[in-house]
Amino acid sequence: MRKKIIAGNWKMNKTIEEAVELANGLKREVGGCTEVDVVLCPPFTALKSVSDIVSESQIAVGSQNMSSEDEGAYTGEICHTMLKELFVRYVILGHSERREYYKETDEWVNKKVIKALEKNLRPILCVGETLEDRESGNTEKVVEVQVREGLKGVSADAYTELVIAYEPVWAIGTGKVASAEQAQEVHAFIRGIVKDMVGAEAADAVRIQYGGSMKPGNAAELLSQPDIDGGLIGGAALDVASFAGIINAAK
Numbered sequence: 579m580r581k582k583i584i585a586g587n588w589k590m591n592k593t594i595e596e597a598v599e600l601a602n603g604l605k606r607e608v609g610g611c612t613e614v615d616v617v618l619c620p621p622f623t624a625l626k627s628v629s630d631i632v633s634e635s636q637i638a639v640g641s642q643n644m645s646s647e648d649e650g651a652y653t654g655e656i657c658h659t660m661l662k663e664l665f666v667r668y669v670i671l672g673h674s675e676r677r678e679y680y681k682e683t684d685e686w687v688n689k690k691v692i693k694a695l696e697k698n699l700r701p702i703l704c705v706g707e708t709l710e711d712r713e714s715g716n717t718e719k720v721v722e723v724q725v726r727e728g729l730k731g732v733s734a735d736a737y738t739e740l741v742i743a744y745e746p747v748w749a750i751g752t753g754k755v756a757s758a759e760q761a762q763e764v765h766a767f768i769r770g771i772v773k774d775m776v777g778a779e780a781a782d783a784v785r786i787q788y789g790g791s792m793k794p795g796n797a798a799e800l801l802s803q804p805d806i807d808g809g810l811i812g813g814a815a816l817d818v819a820s821f822a823g824i825i826n827a828a829k
C-alpha cells in the first residue's frame with residue numbers, strides 16, 4: 579500500500595510573517611497526521627521559520643527548486659547543503675513554471691534529480707502536458723519523454739524515495755481540474771513507463787501525485803483513483819482550511 583502524500587507548493591507567496599502564521603495554523607490542524615505524508619514547500623526565505631515550526635510535528639518541509647551543482651559561482655541558486663541545513667527533506671524539481679519561464683530542460687532537471695537522490699533529498703519530479711499538447715493528441719508522448727528523461731539513470735531502489743507529480747499545465751492555477759478519469763489514465767500510463775524502465779516492484783512502490791486546481795471539493799474523487807497517490811497543491815495550499823481539507827480527504 580502506498581501512503582498518500584500531500585504537498586503544498588506556496589510558490590512566490592508569503593512573507594516570513596505570513597508563512598509563520600500559515601505553518602502554525604497547519605501544525606495545529608494536521609501536525610499530528612500520520613496517515614498521510616504532509617509536506618510544506620515555502621519560498622526559500624521562509625524555509626528556516628517553517629522548518630522550526632514544524633520540527634516537532636509530523637509535517638515535513640520541501641523546497642521549490644534546487645541547484646544541480648554542489649557550490650560555487652551560481653548567482654541566485656541554492657544547493658543541497660544549504661537545504662539540508664534547514665531540514666528540508668523534499669525538493670520540487672521541473673515544475674512547469676520553471677520549465678516555461680526559466681527554460682529548464684529535461685536534461686537539466688535530470689541532473690537535479692540525480693543530485694537530490696545522491697544527497698538523500700527526495701525529488702518531486704513534475705511532468706505534464708500543455709493544453710496544446712492535449713488537444714493535438716500528444717499527452718502521452720510529452721509525458722513519456724519527461725518521465726524517461728527526467729528519471730534517466732535512477733536506480734530501481736530509489737523509486738521508494740522519489741515522487742512523480744503529474745500536473746497537466748492547463749489545470750495549474752486555472753480552476754480547470756482534470757477529471758478523475760483523465761488523471762487516472764495518465765497516472766496509470768506513467769506507472770507503466772516506470773515498470774518498463776526499472777521493473778514492477780519500483781512501479782508499484784513509486785508515488786504519483788496529481789497537481790492542478792486540486793481543492794477540498796474535488797480531492798476525494800481524485801484521490802480515490804487507484805494510481806493517484808496524493809496531490810501537489812498550489813493555490814489551495816495557501817490557506818489553512820483548504821489545505822487541511824485536502825489532507826482530510828486523503829486520509
Ligand code: PEP
Pocket residue numbers: 587745749750751752753789790791792810811812813814
Ligand atoms: C502547482 O502549481 O503545482 C499547482 C498544482 O497549482 P494549483 O493547485 O494552484 O493549480
